[in-house]
Amino acid sequence: MSPLVFLPPLVFFGLAALFLIGMQRDNPDALPSTRVGGAAPVLEGAALGSNPQLTDALLAEPGVKLVNFWASWCAPCRLEHPILEALADEGVTIYGINYKDDPGNAQGFLDELGNPYTAIMTDEGRTAIKWGVYGVPETFVVDGNGQVTLRFAGPITQEILAHTIRPALQAAAGQ
Numbered sequence: 001m002s003p004l005v006f007l008p009p010l011v012f013f014g015l016a017a018l019f020l021i022g023m024q025r026d027n028p029d030a031l032p033s034t035r036v037g038g039a040a041p042v043l044e045g046a047a048l049g050s051n052p053q054l055t056d057a058l059l060a061e062p063g064v065k066l067v068n069f070w071a072s073w074c075a076p077c078r079l080e081h082p083i084l085e086a087l088a089d090e091g092v093t094i095y096g097i098n099y100k101d102d103p104g105n106a107q108g109f110l111d112e113l114g115n116p117y118t119a120i121m122t123d124e125g126r127t128a129i130k131w132g133v134y135g136v137p138e139t140f141v142v143d144g145n146g147q148v149t150l151r152f153a154g155p156i157t158q159e160i161l162a163h164t165i166r167p168a169l170q171a172a173a174g175q
Contacts, residue, residue: 035140035148040067041130045097045121049107054095054121060146064172065093066165067140068117069128071101072109074136076155081113083156088116092169096120099128099136139165143172 035041040059047053059065068084070077088094096117098106103122110117121127131140134153141150150168152160 035132036151038148040140040142040146040148041127043097043121044126044130045123048096048098048103048120048122051110051115051117052119054097054117054119058095058119059142062144063093064144064169065095065118065142066169067095067097067131067142069097069099069123069131069133069136069138071099071136072105073101074099077137078109078113080137080155080157081116083158083161084116085114087161088118093118097127098122099133100125141165141168141172 040056043054043056043059045054059067066084066087084094094116096119098120101122106122131138132151137155139152139156140148143149149172150164152164154160156165
């Protein structure tokens with residue numbers, strides 16, 4: 001019997017093993033981030049109206065905080081907004097970066113839905129590039145040393161809050 005007879009089953013089992021290994025990854029949809037484990041990138045932007053402006057000094061202050069990239073034209077941002085409001089009501093520090101938005105529309109969004117942000121800045125895209133943002137909404141957890149410990153792309157849902165954001169906040173706080 002020729003050894004080539006065993007080649008098709010070996011190829012099949014090899015591919016099946018690779019498939020199974022690939023299925024065991026934690027989250028195959030997660031986008032990699034070069035920012036996780038590094039210092040929060042420098043901010044470049046302006047204040048949004050009369051809201052307190054997000055600065056590098058605020059990000060460097062002690063305590064865990066969320067940095068949320070959002071826009072008034074972003075439907076998923078509208079969906080996650082009540083969750084951000086609830087987190088802010090719990091005392092979580094949330095900083096907002098308004099991405100490529102008209103300032104009047106952004107302020108109108110906050111006037112309509114509430115403002116969960118301790119401080120806000122506008123961004124024409126430079127800061128988002130430095131942070132590795134693919135699109136809005138995106139949320140980062142920053143620890144008390146100014147290190148990015150989590151990047152989450154997409155709207156925060158109750159499930160994401162419970163299984164991803166809260167554990168990351170606790171880990172960043174050293175709990």
